[in-house]
Amino acid sequence: xxxxxxxxxxxxxxxxxxxxxxxxxxxxxxxxxxxxxxxxxxxxxxxxxxxxxxxxxxxxxxxxxxxxxxxxxxxxxxxxxxxxxxxxxxxxxxxxxxxxxxxxxxxxxxxxxxxxxxxxxxxxxxxxxxxxxxxxxxxxxxxxx
Numbered sequence: 001x002x003x004x005x006x007x008x009x010x011x012x013x014x015x016x017x018x019x020x021x022x023x024x025x026x027x028x029x030x031x032x033x034x035x036x037x038x039x040x041x042x043x044x045x046x047x048x049x050x051x052x053x054x055x056x057x058x059x060x061x062x063x064x065x066x067x068x069x070x071x072x073x074x075x076x077x078x079x080x081x082x083x084x085x086x087x088x089x090x091x092x093x094x095x096x097x098x099x100x101x102x103x104x105x106x107x108x109x110x111x112x113x114x115x116x117x118x119x120x121x122x123x124x125x126x127x128x129x130x131x132x133x134x135x136x137x138x139x140x141x142x143x144x145x
Contacts (some may be wrong), residue, residue, distance in 0.1 A: 001033040001034065001099050002033065002034040002096065002097060002100070003028065003100045003102055003130070004036045004037060004038075004092065004096060004102065005024075005025075005035065005037045005041065005102050006041055006089055006102065006104070007012070007044035007048070008045070008103060009021045009103060009127055011044075011048050011049055011060075012104065012127075013051075013063055014045065014053075014057070014060035014063060015049065015053050015059075015074070020127045021127050022105065023026075024102070024127055024131075025063050028066050029065070033114075035067045036067060036069070036071060036092075036093070036096045037067050037068075037069060037070075038070050038071065039069055039071065040072065040089065041089060042060075042064065042069065044098070045060055046060060068096060070092045070095050070096040071092060072088040072091035072092040073091055074091070076095065078090045079112055080113055082109075086105065086109065088095045089103070090108070090119070093122055094120060099122070099123060100124070100125060100130060101122050101125075102124075102126065102127050102130055103124065103126065106115040111123050113126070135143075
């Protein structure tokens with residue numbers, strides 16, 4: 001299983017070390033699943049952290065060790081409802097053959113969540129929904145896999 005993390009998940013993990021997003025990365029670092037993101041997502045997370053929580057930028061950098069960092073191909077097809085700003089995220093997830101794209105962006109990705117038929121087989125979910133689908137029992141308890 002390969003999880004692609006959007007910028008807002010990286011941001012949340014860096015800012016909240018005791019939350020679900022941080023646990024997700026911790027478990028990936030332990031080999032429970034593969035982690036991927038893109039330079040585009042990292043830069044967005046870094047920029048937003050620098051503006052809102054500058055002390056968390058260093059933590060973001062330390063969280064990136066277990067990640068495969070990929071680019072995007074602008075010519076790769078994306079769901080037509082996806083705004084331009086989110087297309088590089090979807091394209092990078094597709095390029096690295098992610099099974100899941102995890103995001104907190106319900107506005108733009110919401111209509112595509114849990115609809116593999118609209119997303120070339122990639123399951124788009126929130127971090128909470130991902131843990132729920134695995135039978136996880138709380139923010140700091142490992143899911144039953």
